Amino acid sequence: MSDEENTSGRPDVSTTLARRLIESQFPQWAGLPLEPVLPGGSDHAIFRLGRDLSVRLPRHAGAISQAEKEYRWLPRLAPHLPLAVPEPVGVGRPDFGYPWPWAVSRWLDGATATVEGLSECADTAIRLAGFLSALQRSLPEEMRRAEAHDGLDAPSLSQRDRSTRADIALTGDVFDAGAMTELWEAALEAPAWDREPVWFHGDFHTGNLLTVGGRLSAVIDFGGLGIGDPACDLIVAFTLMSAESRAVFRSELGVDEATWLRGRGWALSTGLNAYTSYAATHPRVAAQTTRQIVQALAG
Structure with a gap:
């Protein structure tokens, strides 16, 4: 069984997998530290990338539309809202056995x-x-x-x-x-x-x-x-x-x-x-x- 998948049908999202995806698709951030955010969420595995970025990889098929939806709409909505919202900076594609789009956004403290x-x-x-x-x-x-x-x-x-x-x-x-x-x-x-x-x-x-x-x-x-x-x-x-x-x-x-x-x-x-x-x-x-x-x- 690989690090990227298991028999449950849900991918096992390891730090190794996340690092490989970043290095392959966003080489400008390849050298930044990558740490899992625990306990994470039920929908996404979350990582902090350097000081200023977060990486979110869906854990199940029900969450796979979020990366592209946020990338499309949040920049349009954010200027009108009185509280901070995620600022997407990239959408990753499936690779290395990981099957779904994933997101890189600005880190929000809190x-x-x-x-x-x-x-x-x-x-x-x-x-x-x-x-x-x-x-x-x-x-x-x-x-x-x-x-x-x-x-x-x-x-x-x-x-x-x-x-x-x-x-x-x-x-x-x-x-x-x-x-x-x-x-x-x-x-x-x-x-x-x-x-x-x-x-x-x-x-x-x-x-x-x-x-x-x-x-x-x-x-x-x-x-x-x-x-x-x-x-x-x-x-x-x-x-x-x-x-x-x-x-x-x-x-x-x-x-x-x-x-x-x-x-x-x-x-x-x-x-x-x-x-x-x-x-x-x-x-x-x-x-x-x-x-x-x-x-x-x-x-």
Whole structure:
């Protein structure tokens, strides 16, 4: 078995492989130190390249569009956003047995946001609302005339119905199955987004926020970036915020009842998916997703 692949169908992304890819495709950076960032992410193996660059190689097929999507869109969006976002500088191609596009971006300093540090912070809630408002205003006029462009289609809650109901059944001994079913059905029945499509981040939760000096500094991981209903970005209100800061966030963002209800549905569904997939073996994920589910049920 090689360093680059295994029998699971997912490539083993080693530092040796990453170094070979860089030396072959970006020789201008071949001499820079390369260190893995641990524990990394579930979607990407991450390396720091020198002082100023990061390298991200997808771990599975579901993440393979991110490198090219960020390279195309983030330079256009970044000037309009009040928080830092990744600055792509190159997209690598498959080679040496590694099958997918991969990314080189400017390194963003910061620590991952935590509930302990920010959940009660009204300023954080205001800044997150400001970021989403700016993102939603950034859609060029020519893109407002079409709701889907090159992989930017908006997902829908209804596509998650079967899996979410299965997850509710699996977790009925941990959470209130009746309350989860009631919320889920209400979210599905809520009026759909009937305004112009807007940009959404698509994976807007605590793990994709960075802080410097305890203050929110950057938003990362735009693999879910798309155009349509922004309700999915309300997940952050249930992964990070307390009831009080959540109320500030909702007021600042001006979220109507139907969109808020759909956002609660997104938080419930994604929280259940992560809980059933990882909680048994990852205590940190179990704690985070338990909080997300409980907060979504609380509203």
